[in-house]
Amino acid sequence: MLKPSSGISMALIRRLPKYHRYLAELLEKGVAIISSKELSKVMGFTASQIRQDFNTFGEFGQQGYGYNVEVLYREIGRIIGLDQTYRTVIVGAGHLGQAIANYTSLKESKFIPQAMFDINPRMFGIKIGDIEIKDVDELENFVRNHQIDIGIICTPGSNAQEVADRLVKANIKGIWNFAPIDLKIPEQVVLENVHVSESLFALSFLMKNNK
Amino acid sequence: MLKPSSGISMALIRRLPKYHRYLAELLEKGVAIISSKELSKVMGFTASQIRQDFNTFGEFGQQGYGYNVEVLYREIGRIIGLDQTYRTVIVGAGHLGQAIANYTSLKESKFIPQAMFDINPRMFGIKIGDIEIKDVDELENFVRNHQIDIGIICTPGSNAQEVADRLVKANIKGIWNFAPIDLKIPEQVVLENVHVSESLFALSFLMKNNK
Structure with missing residues (x-):
């Protein structure tokens, strides 16, 4: 599902934890699906920036249906490396x-x-x-x-x-x-x-x- | 001596403390004059970046003579706002x-x-x-x-x-x-x-x- 991470800008790398944090908050509030437009309102990034960021890593959503918050949260956690532990x-x-x-x-x-x-x-x-x-x-x-x-x-x-x-x-x-x-x-x-x-x-x- | 600070990029604002820190180290070592080329070697910014940054605030050095470290340190401190105290x-x-x-x-x-x-x-x-x-x-x-x-x-x-x-x-x-x-x-x-x-x-x- 995910493309290789080569060529990812430091700016995007620094946005990933922010997505992760906001998605955690949405999950806690019980939000299941969110559009890039709605996410844009909460986070202050433009909707097109958000779509572009997620596209860098693959297909997270379906045109017109929005993103599955839980899947997106888990996938971004995995991209960040939170599927492993560090000593x-x-x-x-x-x-x-x-x-x-x-x-x-x-x-x-x-x-x-x-x-x-x-x-x-x-x-x-x-x-x-x-x-x-x-x-x-x-x-x-x-x-x-x-x-x-x-x-x-x-x-x-x-x-x-x-x-x-x-x-x-x-x-x-x-x-x-x-x-x-x-x-x-x-x-x-x-x-x-x-x-x-x-x-x-x-x-x-x-x-x-x-x- | 200093131009107004309007239109200064956040990137430059974040480089200022770094200049201040390196100049403090140079002062401590007793370095009196430094060229943008030498500063570039220590700091890892390009010499032209450094010249451009300093030009944003006015005339800190003379072509071919380099910068006076103490003056530059004090001026950058003043630009940062370290000439005042905060409660x-x-x-x-x-x-x-x-x-x-x-x-x-x-x-x-x-x-x-x-x-x-x-x-x-x-x-x-x-x-x-x-x-x-x-x-x-x-x-x-x-x-x-x-x-x-x-x-x-x-x-x-x-x-x-x-x-x-x-x-x-x-x-x-x-x-x-x-x-x-x-x-x-x-x-x-x-x-x-x-x-x-x-x-x-x-x-x-x-x-x-x-x-």
Whole structure:
């Protein structure tokens, strides 16, 4: 049913989670069928954008009948990769690391951290939910021995590149980076950044110029 | 020196914090002058992109002489709005709210939260650093009486729109939203989102398709 995903734009990749979220809400409300026009009203994308996006992946609806919400929700989840689970670790067990630990544990249960790591010996052995904080010296061994897929970096910027290098050496497949730096990572490792300060500064700019 | 900011693309607005960050690093290393070509090598943008970006705001450098790093850093800070301070509150005092409280307190000292708010009575009166957690029932009064500029929403998605409505009613000027929903906000209020789950799902997609 689905075409291969080559040539999909980053813009579309970033719209997919949004579709997934809105379809979940529609499902919860008991909506079974929705047209691109109705979806357009809720989501704020144009109906033609929506039809074009869905066409990229194959045939989700029938002209004039609209889309089956449940099928579409499941298919988009599958496209995103939510039909599989990922083994993750969090490096940096401060407030942000702890927030992300709670968050990823809940999030569809697909990204549950297997351990957290920190340099502060006073944190070793403490549990955040079910997740134990370990000595960062054990990072490489843990990642290798537990076939960890994703390393989540919640350290200060000054430590982040070193952590990334160590994750890469231990054959990590993806890095989710919250540290405020641009990591240098080999091409075969997937890198996704959440640059919180860039968002804050964009807000500042927009407020200053919103006169 | 600077042209008015009308007509600046969101893409450029999002590049500004990145310039600011790299220039800070160069300053720290004692670099006084840098060419667009050298900056291009460090940052990964093309030299012509960089020249074009800076030209949008006026004359930062002299042909053949490169840019004065300190002047450029200060000017870009000013363009971003870091020559002023913002009075903020955080709504939602869980792990994420606490992480953001620590983060914004440090961040150039421009966004220091004046208070945090939560619905959980057991948290009332607790301090995160210097910031007290208060009853969310006091939100509107506090925002009005303390001329709060920015409301930072760290609640679950299910409460976020209500919180946003209350902030708007209390004349907030900007909202920094971490809740996983698209808030409906009047046009005169600036809205900036950090959609963490969309980033996580993009990572998932990229890993699934990185074969």
